[in-house]
Amino acid sequence: MSRLKDKILEVSTDLFQTRGINSTGVDTIVAVAGTTKMTLYKYFHTKEELILEVLKKSQSDFQTWLDKKLDSSSKKPADKIQLLFDYIEEWVTSPSFLGMGFIKASAEFPNEENPIHKLSSQQSREFRQYIAKLATEASIKDADSLALQLSLLFEGAVQAEQMKRGSGAIKYAKKAAKVLIDGAN
Amino acid sequence: MSRLKDKILEVSTDLFQTRGINSTGVDTIVAVAGTTKMTLYKYFHTKEELILEVLKKSQSDFQTWLDKKLDSSSKKPADKIQLLFDYIEEWVTSPSFLGMGFIKASAEFPNEENPIHKLSSQQSREFRQYIAKLATEASIKDADSLALQLSLLFEGAVQAEQMKRGSGAIKYAKKAAKVLIDGAN
């Protein structure tokens, strides 16, 4: 992958999070990335394609990071689900955290037929299924039900953190998650 | 208040929810409302002012409806907090529900200095305080902590419902809320 393509993706991710997707023009993106529109449109045929790739990379980065953290933490499935919100807290409270792409994108593109909304919805579902896998491996009775509840806490906490940086909401999500996990057996 | 001002507010609320705020032009609004831009700008000096009034009215309608429901349901505070998510479910699963304005608006205007973001953030805080008041009246030990956790479930469930209409997420939020409320005493 090209150095400039990466730079465009990185700058777009940042600007979409801090200014909003529709409010960020490609002229701004190339100016900040230090390149030109011709180069941007060489790598991304349309702005929509750029948005979709930004979302894919963001979610992939998060999932990869989380998976690695959980994998190197413990081999016992029961521990892993308990540690889930500890790592989520670490991710969300990191200074570089600016929000979750799929949550903001789904709000900005509310039509369920829109490709950007569809991808956002898919990423939300995939993360829920990831939690469900953790719950299943931890031999939790109704794993899918717990996973959905935990995903609500996660998305709610991210929403709260996007609303007010440093809200501390994730601390309460963690407390609530522990109660729900412990009560699910 | 004028008939046309109401109509403009009503149409704007609907279009902002279904197409997004930035993606909805005033030309579209007046066309659907059956009026003209001159009339719109007579009642709302800028589009931002219109957005702010739409948010205020939406939240006021929700709060008024919820408060009336809870007030006419039971006089016992312990019952009211248990019924909270039943009424939230009724609201969210109603066919006319298209989303919560302050959640979508805060995503579309992510800058915390933006007046629209500020109002969204304020409304989120006020709703949390409303839950806290219910929890306090129900003599719950750490009412603020529970209220914050319940607000995460609420915002997460709304987010999920906005992502996929008819997701049923609110049912799981209700289940989780019951566990948290019962465990908070």
Add this chain to the structure above:
DNA sequence: TATATACTATACAGTTCTGTATACTTTATA
């Protein structure tokens, strides 16, 4: 009946946005 008010209709200024066309420059490589 005269007058203020509410509203319509429409054109338009000025900006911003996406996407492309065109001509030039730099760099890697065969």
Add this chain to the structure above:
DNA sequence: TATAAAGTATACAGAACTGTATAGTATATA
């Protein structure tokens, strides 16, 4: 060293957007 690929610089078409100017119509009321 010749050639292809990558990137720059810039102008521009065409659309969409906010907000205003201007002139006219309908209606209520004094």
